[in-house]
Amino acid sequence: MILRAGQIKIRIEYLPLASFCICAVVFGEKFLPSLLCVAIHEAGHVFALLRLGSTPPELSLGFLTIDIIDRQKEMRSGRQQAFIAAAGPGANLLTAPFFYLLGVSLKSYFFGSCAMISAALCVFNLLPIIGTDGGELIGILLMRTRQGTAALYILTVIILMPLCICAFYILIISKNNFTLLITSLVLIYSFLKMLG
Numbered sequence: 001m002i003l004r005a006g007q008i009k010i011r012i013e014y015l016p017l018a019s020f021c022i023c024a025v026v027f028g029e030k031f032l033p034s035l036l037c038v039a040i041h042e043a044g045h046v047f048a049l050l051r052l053g054s055t056p057p058e059l060s061l062g063f064l065t066i067d068i069i070d071r072q073k074e075m076r077s078g079r080q081q082a083f084i085a086a087a088g089p090g091a092n093l094l095t096a097p098f099f100y101l102l103g104v105s106l107k108s109y110f111f112g113s114c115a116m117i118s119a120a121l122c123v124f125n126l127l128p129i130i131g132t133d134g135g136e137l138i139g140i141l142l143m144r145t146r147q148g149t150a151a152l153y154i155l156t157v158i159i160l161m162p163l164c165i166c167a168f169y170i171l172i173i174s175k176n177n178f179t180l181l182i183t184s185l186v187l188i189y190s191f192l193k194m195l196g
Helices: 014-051 078-106 109-125 133-141 146-174 179-195
Strands: 002-005 008-012 058-062 065-069
Touching: 014 065, 014 078, 014 109, 078 109, 078 133, 133 146, 146 179
Parallel strands: 008 058
Antiparallel strands: 002 008, 058 065
8 A cells, every 4th residue: 555645655555454453452641652652753754855856765664664765775875874874863863852851841741651662762763773763873884795795794793682582581571571582583683674
């Protein structure tokens, strides 16, 4: 299914719609704040692309991931690619204090949740792991040489292993907190997608 938001084309498949429904059930009342913060994150990337004079990008909603298809990526300098990668976490970093102030002044659970989720998304996306904006920034820094790519793969595995163990530990202790486990699975999926 293809939707349009202005000139931006959004491609949605049935598996993402199913994962969307599963996340709505699993995350419950934190689902809407999560959705808003993810939208802000992706809007940061789209803003950076449009700021650089790019043609309107195409968004592809995959299984628990959102990919921005930039057809001009290979023609961009490392600095431009870094600007685009950093724009998503930057948008979350800028909005987290705003949501926090709104949450405190209005005593709003919704805005308080948005502040926490926005800050968490910023930190999560800056992890130096393949499939995150931090991994993209490290890849640009290492100039995508063979040794740099191998180092990024090794760094990804080194970070993912303890993260998955911690996710299972939290799940066992809390008996119903799937958040870190789902996050770890998304990272593993992104990593395997890059390998394939």
